[in-house]
Amino acid sequence: MEKRYYPYEDFLADTKDLTKQIDWKFDSIIAIARGGMSLAHLLGEYYNIREVYSINTIGYEDTTKLASVKVFNIPELNESKSVLIVDDIVDSGDTLVEVLKVLRQMYPTVIFKTASLFYKKSARIAPDWYVREADKWIDFFWSVDLNRKI
């Protein structure tokens, strides 16, 4: 598949773009690990929100060979009213759908919205805010820079 290298500079510009799009006040941020962690870090600093959490997911095939996503390390949100969930890319959408389902079940009074850098049109769910459509494989800087010559 065609690849696109996504350097820090593009990430910074796109994260800035996200902050211009997001017309909503939130009090907490959840990164879907690992992909959303750098984005959550910068956004937490930018909005001066110390309530920056992460959540983990693992994909597996269940007994009927359907792809499933298990969600774990769910943060405490007892003080939260509005939470932005962030990830690097919404690809199939399976992860985001399951994360939203689990969080909404557990915290029915909290409002959750979602943001990502990339979004694939074929995904089952669109994030509330995103910057770019993904049409090729993306080599994010956090995945490849440590292995490049520096």
Add this chain to the structure above:
Amino acid sequence: MEKRYYPYEDFLADTKDLTKQIDWKFDSIIAIARGGMSLAHLLGEYYNIREVYSINTIGYEDTTKLASVKVFNIPELNESKSVLIVDDIVDSGDTLVEVLKVLRQMYPTVIFKTASLFYKKSARIAPDWYVREADKWIDFFWSVDLNRKI
């Protein structure tokens, strides 16, 4: 206080330095949020470790006016044997001391080691690995880049 801007390029070089220092196999990484999140993200990708978690702390003054640190959102480590805890800077050391205390109480059979980019000699605890001594205020790129003109 004198300030030092710490750009992404320095972070990348220092993280590379950390990977050369760390002569230990670990199966999980915990970022102390928010500061350790970008570092944990890159290290997780570099070591191909999907078990990248975060932990939260909040500093407060207790009734005796002593500074205390509360640790919360402790990740599940039932499958973990050796865990690298990472933060951007070990400053007073209060946070790291408390995080280690809580994790070792909860998971007495897990081995925890620690790494940071910066370390202040006056801290109560030294991380197992670190890259630079901190002698001035550090403006990390994740704290300031979104507010700079780009």
